Amino acid sequence: MNNVYLAIAAAVFIFISGIRIIRPTHRGLIERLGKYSRFAESGFHWIIPVIENMYLVNVTEQMVDAAPQEIITFDNLNARVDAQVYFKVKSDEQSVKSSLYNVNNYQYQIVNLARTTLRNIIGTLTLKSANSERGKINDELHSTLMTETANWGIEIVRTELKEIDPPKDVQETMNKVVKAENEKIAAVDYATAAETVADGEKRAQIKKAEGIKQSRILEAQGEAEAIMLVNEAAEKYFVGNAQVLRKLEAMEKALQNNTKVVVPGGTELVNVIGEMAGILPLKREAKDA
Numbered sequence: 001m002n003n004v005y006l007a008i009a010a011a012v013f014i015f016i017s018g019i020r021i022i023r024p025t026h027r028g029l030i031e032r033l034g035k036y037s038r039f040a041e042s043g044f045h046w047i048i049p050v051i052e053n054m055y056l057v058n059v060t061e062q063m064v065d066a067a068p069q070e071i072i073t074f075d076n077l078n079a080r081v082d083a084q085v086y087f088k089v090k091s092d093e094q095s096v097k098s099s100l101y102n103v104n105n106y107q108y109q110i111v112n113l114a115r116t117t118l119r120n121i122i123g124t125l126t127l128k129s130a131n132s133e134r135g136k137i138n139d140e141l142h143s144t145l146m147t148e149t150a151n152w153g154i155e156i157v158r159t160e161l162k163e164i165d166p167p168k169d170v171q172e173t174m175n176k177v178v179k180a181e182n183e184k185i186a187a188v189d190y191a192t193a194a195e196t197v198a199d200g201e202k203r204a205q206i207k208k209a210e211g212i213k214q215s216r217i218l219e220a221q222g223e224a225e226a227i228m229l230v231n232e233a234a235e236k237y238f239v240g241n242a243q244v245l246r247k248l249e250a251m252e253k254a255l256q257n258n259t260k261v262v263v264p265g266g267t268e269l270v271n272v273i274g275e276m277a278g279i280l281p282l283k284r285e286a287k288d289a
Helices: 002-016 093-101 106-122 129-133 134-147 168-239 241-255 268-277 284-288
Strands: 019-022 026-032 034-042 045-046 052-058 062-065 069-072 078-089 153-167
Touching: 002 062, 034 093, 052 078, 052 093, 052 284, 062 106, 069 106, 078 093, 078 106, 078 134, 093 106, 106 134, 106 153, 129 134, 129 153
Parallel strands: none
Antiparallel strands: 019 045, 026 034, 026 052, 062 078, 069 078, 078 153
8 A cells, every 4th residue: 555655656756847838039949858848838748757857938029248358440439339239049840949959048149249230330330331321230130149059949130230440539629529510500500690680680670661651651642642732722712802811820820929011002901901990092193183
């Protein structure tokens, strides 16, 4: 009976020891006595303890840093370059097998391959062109890594240049050049703005002067037309007694402030004034008598 219990316990222990659970982020390769046996998807699996082994492979996207390095550019400047590589192992059986059996430690290999490729690419460029052609460098690095890792069962998702920094003294000179350029642009913008304001004020003054000129012209034209109308009315309507009445109105205004006016004798105005005062003018015959 004890032997039965021991056998049951041993069987349970062996069964539990052989249980393997694979998450969706991994795939498994099962080897039996050092030889590839089968592929394991995510989920529950059981292997024979001691005889079989399972190796897990991460199939999610991963990132490795190529680590900063000094690279001599085409114009003999030491540039500090750093890059990142994003990759993932393909989830099919053949790719997972290749990532384990075709390359030893693919992460380490990718880092060193990326560093070597960057030295080759940036060594053919000047520092200025390297900074202005980051996209081109990324594309070339990505293409080279894809070609070199084609049989590793991995996919190079993308590559990113983190920095391309020149030596400190060169950086200071570049900063001064950029600052001077920005100040130049700012000065040009300020001068343009000032010129625009002056232009606007000049146009406003011109329009104002034109308005005043036009106003005075219209006013003068109005006065001229009024004078012309008055003259035409006087010639047309102020005849006979009307003319005398007009003269009296002028006389009335003149005498309002006790103004002394010399009226020549023998004029119609004397007769009119006399009639208004109740005095008849003397006839010339009586005066002569």
